[in-house]
Amino acid sequence: MKKIIIIFSLLALLTGCDNGLDPEIYGSLTPANFPKTESEYELYTLEVYKPFTSKWGYSDGGISQNLFWGYEYSNVQLNDACTDLMSVAGAQGLFQEISKANFLILKNENTRSHIEKIRYISKITTIIGDLEKATTISETAKARFIAESKTARGILMYHLLTMYGPVPVILDANLIGTDAEKNLTRPERGTYVNGIIQDLLDAANVLEKSPSQYGRFNKGLALTYLMRTYLNEKDWSNAEIVGREIVDLGYNLVSNYKSLFVPSTERNTETIYAISTDASANGGGLLGNMNAYSWYCYPVDFPGITQNGGWLGPNAFFTASWEFYDSFDPADKRRELLIPSYLAVNNRGGIPAGGTRDRSNMSGAVIMKYPDVETSSFARGNDIPLARYADVLLMLAEAINNQDGPTSEAIGMVNSVRSKHGGLNNLSAGDTATKDAFAAAILKERGWDLFFEGYRRIDLIRFGKWNQALQSVGKTPGPALFPIPEYKIQQSNNKLSQTDGWQ
Incomplete structure (x- = not known):
């Protein structure tokens, strides 16, 4: 198996079997006897x-x-x-x-x-x-x-x-x-x-x-x-x-860019760390991690590569907004992981098989960032990046801009991401004319490169664009941080204060 599978069960240390019959308990783990050896400390x-x-x-x-x-x-x-x-x-x-x-x-x-x-x-x-x-x-x-x-x-x-x-x-x-x-x-x-x-x-x-x-x-x-x-x-x-x-x-x-998210090329010079997943896993037990995002992203009648349709229809759990899709340069290769139309493979989405799904009957573009290239089961072996070098370069450009404005070095970092991943030309003169203009360009670039990787809310808060961004797609912004669940506040005898904006 190509993945590291981390097993947390200590059952093998606790029991043994005699001639395949009932297990015989040899002892129990206590702080006095576990961990002791270096291998036990590693397991711990x-x-x-x-x-x-x-x-x-x-x-x-x-x-x-x-x-x-x-x-x-x-x-x-x-x-x-x-x-x-x-x-x-x-x-x-x-x-x-x-x-x-x-x-x-x-x-x-x-x-x-x-x-x-x-x-x-x-x-x-x-x-x-x-x-x-x-x-x-x-x-x-x-x-x-x-x-x-x-x-x-x-x-x-x-x-x-x-x-x-x-x-x-x-x-x-x-x-x-x-x-x-x-x-x-x-x-x-x-x-x-x-x-x-x-x-x-x-x-x-x-x-x-x-x-x-x-x-x-x-x-x-x-x-x-x-x-x-x-x-x-x-x-x-x-x-x-x-x-x-x-x-x-x-x-x-x-x-x-696409190669970052498929099993055959997931180990590369850009991915700093990823959660290792395995196509044979099912989300439970000791079979390891899985990637089930295609089932959450594909509408029920979507023609995948090895998987026809996801769990929900006519629209999926996770769908890219049309406003975000339209924000890309049409030549941007990264947009190829967002699918704006397709022919239905069945009638489970409310239209006949072979019918066209597009803007007229889709809430947004289909997200195909983790394509179903490996297996027809719901689990995939596409590793899930937690850190990529493109993110580092864009953060570094942001840090430099906030101190010194749009330096040629910082602009070059953003342009390298655009060129390598999007196949795009350099930023325009207008995008780099002022500190604010360059900050706006960096935020856009972060969206185009890091979408569906779990950064956007944090980015919008940091850039001061939470309200504006949500209103641009017809959402009603409220507090950007999350409330503490009520049970936890009660459990603390009200010592744990509620998050600002949720009192």
């Missing part, structure tokens, strides 16, 4: 990867949890579907309300809510504390395991910050199991952000660019999230410093 560390999977969800202490890189409540849904990039979803309920940018529905979330990742951060803190005290593993292995754990913690904290603002987390293992866990008061923003920065700095100082095992966290990923954190806080100077450090690692843009 791999628990930090559990939220970095692409399945239907994961279990944390018996509580089912949503995933940032899953499907429902994913980064794509929470950061792209609610913006100008995508039209209102065909499904009722959760999908439709979030696609309208109506986040009120999130107030009524249950314990699957992403806010519960504050508990997982405590778990990671415990793992880090145990690793720091370990005496039976090499210092090299200890440093690597701690770096992986801090990468996971820093990334989770970053995403929670972009969703809710600062949230209560425990970063000191000595406080786990004390009354500190009951204190759900929000920390000061600076304290919280410094926690993210320190974790990612520590991790980047240890991790390699290319670990021997594909799918393990790497230096480029830690640095990319560090850069995103600085950018989110509008610390342009430090964002530039980190961006240049990533450039020095030697990544390069690919010349075929």
